[in-house]
Each structure stands twice: as C-alpha cells, then as structure tokens.
C-alpha cells in the first residue's frame with residue numbers, strides 16, 4: 001500500500017476502463033486512499049475478476065461501453081442512485097488498432113478509434129461535469145492521453161489524433177468549467193507495461209529499441225502513471241487546470 005496521502009477519503013471516483021491495466025491500478029490506489037470507487041468496462045467477466053481482485057465490497061462495477069451514449073447515461077445514473085455525487089472522473093479508457101497508413105484506412109476503423117478514445121472521453125466528461133456543476137465542491141476530471149498524441153508514431157496515427165484531441169478537450173473543458181470549481185487535466189504516458197502494449201514490450205528487440213529512447217532506461221509500470229493521476233485529482237493540484245503532465249521517463253525531453 002502507498003504511503004502517499006492524497007486527501008481523497010470518501011470522494012466518489014469513477015474510473016473508466018478500470019477492469020485491467022492502468023485503470024485497475026488507479027482503482028486499487030483510490031481504494032487504498034479510502035475513496036468510493038466505481039469502475040466500468042465492456043466485459044462483465046473482466047469486471048468481475050477485477051472486483052474480486054480489488055475486494056468486492058470495496059468497488060462498484062458497471063458494464064458500459066463508453067462510446068455508447070445510453071451506456072454512459074446508465075453508468076452515471078447508477079453512480080448517482082448509489083452515491084448521490086461524483087467527485088472525480090478518471091477518463092482512462094483507450095484502445096488502438098494498428099493503422100499502418102492512415103490515408104488508406106477504412107472510415108469505419110477511423111470512427112472506431114476516434115469514438116472509443118475521444119468521443120468516449122467527451123461523453124463521460126459531459127455527464128460528470130453536469131453532475132459536478134450542481135455540487136458545492138465541484139470536481140476533478142483527469143484524462144489519460146499518450147505521448148502518441150504529441151508525435152506521429154508508426155501504426156498509431158488515428159490513435160495519436162484522438163489523443164491530441166483529448167489534450168485539446170482537456171484545455172477546452174478546463175477553461176469552460178473553471179468557474180464551477182471543476183478542474184480538468186491529463187497525463188500523457190509513454191509505453192506502460194500492460195496488455196495494451198504487450199506485443200511491443202514482450203519482444204526483446206523492440207523493448208531494447210524503445211528503452212534506448214528513454215533517459216530513465218525503462219518503460220513505465222502502471223504505478224508510474226497512477227501517482228500523477230491521483231496527484232491531479234488531489235488538492236495538491238489546486239491551482240493546476242487545462243494541463244497535460246507528460247509521464248515518459250524523459251523520452252520527449254531529448
């Protein structure tokens with residue numbers, strides 16, 4: 001358990017894509033901080049496994065595809081029925097399907113990648129911010145972007161466009177919602193050791209090539225992302241909004 005303290009006790013925190021990878025570790029740390037945690041994902045069996053892993057009584061699970069309006073509505077209505085508020089939203093869901101040449105990509109694939117990464121972040125932020133605007137203490141939204149949104153990366157073109165969109169959405173929402181005491185920030189990690197990026201880090205040659213471009217000499221572990229996310233959700237980040245914190249071991253500094 002972490003010895004860091006973020007002052008998130010009793011806060012109601014929704015983590016999208018909290019059933020595995022970075023989202024699961026964000027949920028675990030939020031629970032350790034005594035927040036009331038809701039996770040969502042598409043697959044019920046993955047959500048159930050996550051709930052068992054986290055301790056079923058500690059977490060609420062809701063099956064939801066975040067790019068489907070009705071699912072997102074159901075997610076936030078369920079949270080409101082149970083807790084009556086939303087203090088923190090972590091827009092963590094992301095996916096990529098390799099697109100070797102964006103200019104030749106089928107429109108349906110473009111839509112799928114933009115929908116899940118960008119439109120899903122919009123839909124969840126819309127619901128959460130409507131709720132947060134009615135609350136005296138406002139709220140916090142933290143989006144999970146990627147350094148792929150800042151630099152064209154092979155096979156990640158559409159994903160990068162979506163992540164760049166998330167960073168702009170972060171600025172737009174931050175400026176619009178500041179007057180309601182709602183802060184919106186993002187983190188942009190480089191490669192993190194999860195299922196999402198396994199084809200890269202599990203290949204020794206590719207791994208070594210990637211690590212050569214990272215001054216700290218390794219790829220990120222999920223906890224390297226968890227702490228920046230919780231910092232941005234905490235009072236310690238009380239004067240930060242509209243920003244994207246790059247979490248990349250120095251990769252984009254060189």
Ligand SMILES: NC(=O)c1ccc[n+]([C@@H]2O[C@H](COP(=O)([O-])OP(=O)(O)OC[C@H]3O[C@@H](n4cnc5c(N)ncnc54)[C@H](OP(=O)(O)O)[C@@H]3O)[C@@H](O)[C@H]2O)c1
Pocket residue numbers: 016017018019020021022023040041042043044046047064065066067092093094095116120144145146147188189190191192193194195196197
């Ligand atoms: N891993 C990396 O190298 C890396 C690097 C930079 C940024 N990121 C970003 O970090 C975030 C988390 O990545 P990760 O590596 O932890 O991914 P992951 O291991 O693939 O986990 C993704 C999570 O999102 C859920 N999910 C996927 N599509 C969904 C949808 N349409 N609706 C609801 N839930 C959905 C998954 O559950 P279901 O499949 O059951 O829906 C799962 O819980 C993403 O935004 C990703 O872009 C990752």
